[in-house]
Amino acid sequence: ETKKSLNFIEHIVEEDLANDYSKDSLRFRFPPEPNGYLHLGHASSICLNFGLGESYDAPVNLRFDDTNPEKEEKEYVDAIKRDVEWMGYKWDKECYASDYFQELYDWAVMLIKEGKAYVDSQSSEEMADQKGTPTRPGTAGPYRNQSVEENLDLFERMKNGEFEEGKYVLRAKIDMASSNMLMRDPILYRVLHKAHHRTNTDWCIYPMYDWTHGQSDYLEQVSHSLCTLEFLPHRELYDWCLDQLVSKDKLRPKQREFARRNLSHTIVSKRKLLKLVEEGVVNSWDDPRMPTISGLRRRGYTPESIRNFADTVGIAKRENLVDVSLLEFHVREHLNKITPRVMAVLNPLKLVITNYPEGREEWLDAENSPEDESLGSRKVPFSSELYIEQEDFREEANKKFFRLKLGKEVRLKNGYIIKAESCTKDKDGNIIEVQCTYDPKSKSGSGTEESLRKVKGTLHWVSIKHAIEAEVRVYDRLFTDENPDGHNDRDFMEFVNPDSLKVITGYLEPSLKDVKPGERFQFQRLGYFNVDTDTTSEKLVFNRTVTLRDTWAK
Ligand code: ATP
Ligand code: MG
Ligand code: MG
Structure with a gap:
């Protein structure tokens, strides 16, 4: 295997290893706030942090940054754990910033005693x-x-719940003239009379991000605390907070920044994704149109495709907009390797083979994948009445x-060569049936001269009598604009694609009758589809994961 080139974060780690860091001192963390479901932006951070863990054989903590009980919930904690696991990563410790509330409080008291923090009531x-x-x-x-004395007294009373919200805050006493606005006496604690999903009503003061993150890193002895670029100005404050408590015999974490990942035709912000859910634009966080990890999973994406995508895009120092078609490329590439091929017709047109004995049926051999022999083969039923796609027949057409x-003539996949003889129309002129004849000696795989005869087209089909029905959900992009979040004068909600979901009835070959949610297939010539979690014993539901080719790149 060729060693891939290092990204700039890996260069930082390499340099640290070359200087004073031992290999055992490396530790990383992925620190989501449990206020929503993880999205593709988080996937980039997950792949970065857990990828570093894999490269350096170092532990990676899953740290819930849960300091704001107003927006955080257990449901989100559970969803985040499920998603990180599904991505194929194992965390070392499961940590919660809320587990450090006592230490953070004690350190705040220490700051007050040292004259470095004060209670403000403006x-x-x-x-x-x-x-x-x-x-x-x-x-x-x-x-x-x-x-x-006054500060200590007020801070304790804040903690004891004597004050209403907003009346008092604890501030660090740093430098009101600093060129960095964040250093001008930042707020460390505020009063919030809200129950927390883990600490319940134990606390009614909650620490701010800056008074939590570095300390949590320090308590967990995280060596490299990687965050997105908007935290660059916070680094000075991160360091100031650590200066107050780091002891010489312990590792001092360092914050480093990388660019957020932005993707075309989508949104990567939990707050905005929540709005889509709350306003009913989508059905849930895991709606297959959502750019959430759970939405992609339900849509039929594989963790490998998301990881390969993350690898290809890499880690940048500057923000840019990555085209979502690159993600689609990776999922196609992976699904092409792993999915069995099956036949399904989504826009049916009846085809009658007039010289095939009525009532006769035969079961044809069908290879499951040209990419992977180990996927074996199956039998598909053939009879005199079939469905083909409407768009696969025309009375007249040019050579192309x-x-x-x-x-x-065309060949029916896994079957015979047929020739269209005539067609029937309804009173509006729509074609409703095609009559054709078949060449009985042309059966695929039969070894006859006729079976090897080349005809230009091959169509997929299903036998009407044997076909099973399924609800098929065909998705389009959720936003019509390339950068829905990138307009100053217009809200992203204005760019929601009203046609992002089309529900149709599909007719499938009967081998699919016992499929289970999550199973993935290629519907030949149509795209990749997977079985949706809405599937019941009465009703099959499929999602189209992605088309076979990029139909947007025109
Ligand atoms: P959101 O605005 O969607 O809530 P966030 O950054 O506030 O995003 P967190 O839960 O705090 O969400 O994120 C956890 C980790 O994932 C952080 O380290 C954060 O920097 C990273 N992250 C979030 N969004 C992206 C993104 N678009 N690209 C890369 N990393 C991201
Ligand atoms: Mg955050
Ligand atoms: Mg956020």
């Missing part, structure tokens, strides 16, 4: 005003020099139409 407007602007230094507020037309 309104948020007053505080914002004192903060200044990037070009105007901030000014000290009236509580900045409050006594340690390699399908069925009057007076011409």
Whole structure:
């Protein structure tokens, strides 16, 4: 195997290893906030962190960044665990920032004692005003020099639930003139009278992100804390927080940043995806049209295809918009290798073989995959009345139409060569039936001269009498715009594609009658499909994962 080139994060790790880091000191983490389901943006972070774990044989923690009880729920914790597991990764420790609430509190008390934090009771407007602007230094507020005793007393009373929300906050006392706005006495704690999904009502003050993340990394001894670029200005504060508590004999985590992944024709923001769910644009977080990991899973994507996609895109220092067709390329490539081929007709047109004995049936051999012999073969029933696709027949057409037309021949996949003789129309002129004859000696695989005869087109088909019906859900992109989230003057909701789902009845070969949710197939000439979780013993439901070719790239 050829060693692939290192991304810039791996270069940082290599450099650290060359300097003072031992290989055993490497530890990474993936730190989702449980306020929604994971999406394709998270997949990039998962592949980065767990990929580093694999490359360096280092542990990776799954850390729930659960400091905001207003938006977080157990349902999201469970969904996140399911998704990371499905991606094929194993975390070392399952951690929760909420497990550190006591340490974080104790450290905050320590800061107060050292004169490095104070309780402020101004309104948020007053505080914002004192903060200044990037070009105007901030000014000290009236509580900045409050006594340690007073601060300790107020902070304890905040914790004891004596104050309503918004009345008091704990702030770090850093530098109101710093060129980094985040260093101008950032808020460390706020009062929230909300039950937490893990700590229930034990706490009514909750630590802010900046007072939590680095400390959590330190407690878990994470060596490299990787986050997206919008946290670059937070790095100084991350380091300041660590300066307050790191002891020399323990590893000091370092924050490094990489670019968020953005994908064309979709949205990667939990808040906005939640809106799609809440407003009923989609049915659920795992609706197969959603760019969530659970939506992609339900749609029929494989973890391998998402990982291969992540590998191809790599990790960048600057944001860009990755074309979603690259993801579709990877899923096609993988499904081509692993799926059995079957025949299904989605827009049926009746075809009658006039010289095939009525009532006779035969079971033809059909190879399951030209890509993988180990997938074996099956039998498909053939009879005098079949369905083909409407678009596979025309009365007349030019030479480039390699399908069925009057007076011409095609091969029926796994079966015989047929010739269209005539057709029947309804009163509006729509073709409702095609009559044809077949060549009895041309059966595929029979070894006769006729069976080897080359005809231009091969069609898929099903025997009407034997076909089983299924609900088939055909998806299109959820957004019509390439960058629905990238318009200043228009909301992403304006670009929702009203035709992102089409539900049709498909007619399938009977080998599919006992399929189970999650199973994947190639419907020959139509695309890749998988069995949806809505399937019951009464009703089969299939999702179209992706078409066989990129029909958008025109
Ligand atoms: P959202 O805005 O969707 O809520 P988030 O960054 O707030 O995203 P978190 O749950 O905090 O979501 O993310 C967990 C990890 O995944 C973080 O390290 C975050 O930086 C990373 N991440 C989130 N979105 C992306 C993205 N689009 N590309 C790369 N990494 C991402
Ligand atoms: Mg976050
Ligand atoms: Mg968020």
